[in-house]
Amino acid sequence: MAQLTSNGSVPTLADVARHANVSTATVSRCLNSPDQVVGETRERVLKAVRELGYAPNFGARALAAKHTNTVGAVIPTMENAVFARGLQAFQEELGRHGKTLLVASSAYNETLEDEQVRALVARGADGLLLIGYDRSSELYAFLAKRKVPALVAWSYAAQKEQPAIGFDNRAAMAELARLVIGHGHRHIACISAPIASNDRARGRVQGIGDAMTEAGLAPDDLLLIETPYGIETGEAAFRQVMADTPETTVVMCANDVLAIGALRAAREMGVRVPEDVSVTGFDDIEIAMLAEPALTTVHVPHREMGRRAATLMIQMLRDGDTGQSVELPTDIRLRRSLGPARSGDLSKASMA
Template sequence: MAKSRQPVTEEADAGKKPRSSGVTLRDVARFAGVSSATVSRVMNNPEVVSDELRSRIKVAIEHLGWVPHAAARALATQRTGTIGAVFPTLANEHFATAIQTLQETLEQVGYTLLLGCSQYDPEREYRQVRTMLERGVDAVVLVGEAHHPDLYTLLAQRQVPYVNTFAYREGSDKLCVGIDNHQAFFDFTTYLIGLGHQRFAMLSQNADSNDRARARREGVRDALAEHGLGITAAHMVEGYWGAREGRALFSKVMDTPQPPTVVICGNGSFAMGAMLEAMQKGYDIPKDLSLVGFDDFELMSELPISITTVRVPSAEIGATAAKVILAELAQKGSAQSVKFDAEIIVRQSSGAPPKTRRKTG
């Protein structure tokens, strides 16, 4: 009786070692031609070894199908290889860009990103950070410097490093990676004053739980005060988020006895909504009115009237935040805050104020 022939697998047919759940760290080291300690170092502190060595061990791991046991690794190293990040919203284009580069930079050295979304709610942010700490994250990335009053205490008790992003304040004792929002809008307002504007309005994002929005608002006020100008309560309005909100706020400031000659929008969605409302109501931008924004979302340069704005280097902020937190993990106290410059991008929507305002229906 003829013996049955065992089927030949694709891996065996290609001369490859079949993947096995019994593969150990020692097998990976032997295949890569390095010591077990070197493999451990690559897995636990990938940032301290060369790219060539990381690549060689990665090839060995993929070939052998080795999957490190996460619980055992965490017990041995006191690290889980995960970084937590809580962002206010995922609907903001420049937050999404920063998250992408943050994740990519961490992945390059073997870390996994756990992401939360607080919807600008400090209580929710606090709960999400607590949950991440319970899951054993090695560090936390946050947005802004103002958080729940117990958050910094919690992180200190757990001895978990963190970095605040999209905000920078000179003299802060917190690790920060971002722009000086106050300075950015102080400079922006000074530029607009230089064009001849004296009647300003601002569509500000609600600042109750958003220190970046508060800093932008104060930057506008301080620049105006330095030039002997001010902004009326009717022309300083607040809203939450979104183009629809921007349209409503724009109508509100324009429906006043002395309408502004320039409207500053505190975020990109407000700027796009305000522009759509201005076009629908027949304003000739910038002849009748200048309208400027923040964030520099892609659509802002593609609208029929492109929007002058303040550009924030979101991708660079995300990548740098990852590098800063990795440096702090490698050696506590070694990382330093990083300040980025905001850039004024002048487009079609801004110009000198009108000598006489055209009546609109």
């Protein structure tokens, strides 16, 4: 392929115009509103674009078109299947509307999330998908000033103004906790991701407290262990629970990955699930069903959430709409890891 620019540098709009023998305005029109250019001219311009390896300069193009057809998302981690799954559906639906998704992951770090949001805005993201409500008011103010619509996902709280598509983490976990208490459990432990700047995790822990209060139990008796997301951390937290409060009959984990770690620790310790101790999760990722024993958990419609988030985002971008929040239902998947509370102490004998 011949090098057709005059000086071997990065090809410009003018180079494309010269090569296709049209005006620069025609090249712009071809790239931004191809429908307005007759077929033959369009073909010639696009051929020149291809041959020269021209890519529109963001700055110029954004100024002309006011939008870049790029949507950004900042998620806490790529290593959690729930975000991956929701984003895949989000992207598929955006793709059907000609939009590209760029994703950054913040490692559950608020400062990093802040930087990534600003970087995506600087790179020209038309809109942003963010996970949960918790972030500084400065960042929300920044987005409002920059007129970049932001949609919250994975959380839904009726009283919040920020447009959101998600579910009520607190109510969902309260429902599971009622089922757990219905199985006779009174000594409940909870392993959660750190709750300080994570409204999803915080809501789930509060939900357990709500169900305990309803059942006449003291929510302060809930043993709460906060630990970073991961299988190994869930494993260590389960060991700590059994060492600190051997009277525990159920360990409710705020996500499935921590629960998988708890199941692994139980197996290594010779603690039978659910005969000695029950374990529950939250999310219903694929390994929840494959785990041994299969995990009782809260099923979250991740794909549905991603797909509908895209529909809402497209509407917000097109109509300058503020976005009507959507609450999605969750439901409980009762599997073998939850059983009746054992009576009496966990005998030392049953532990390897």
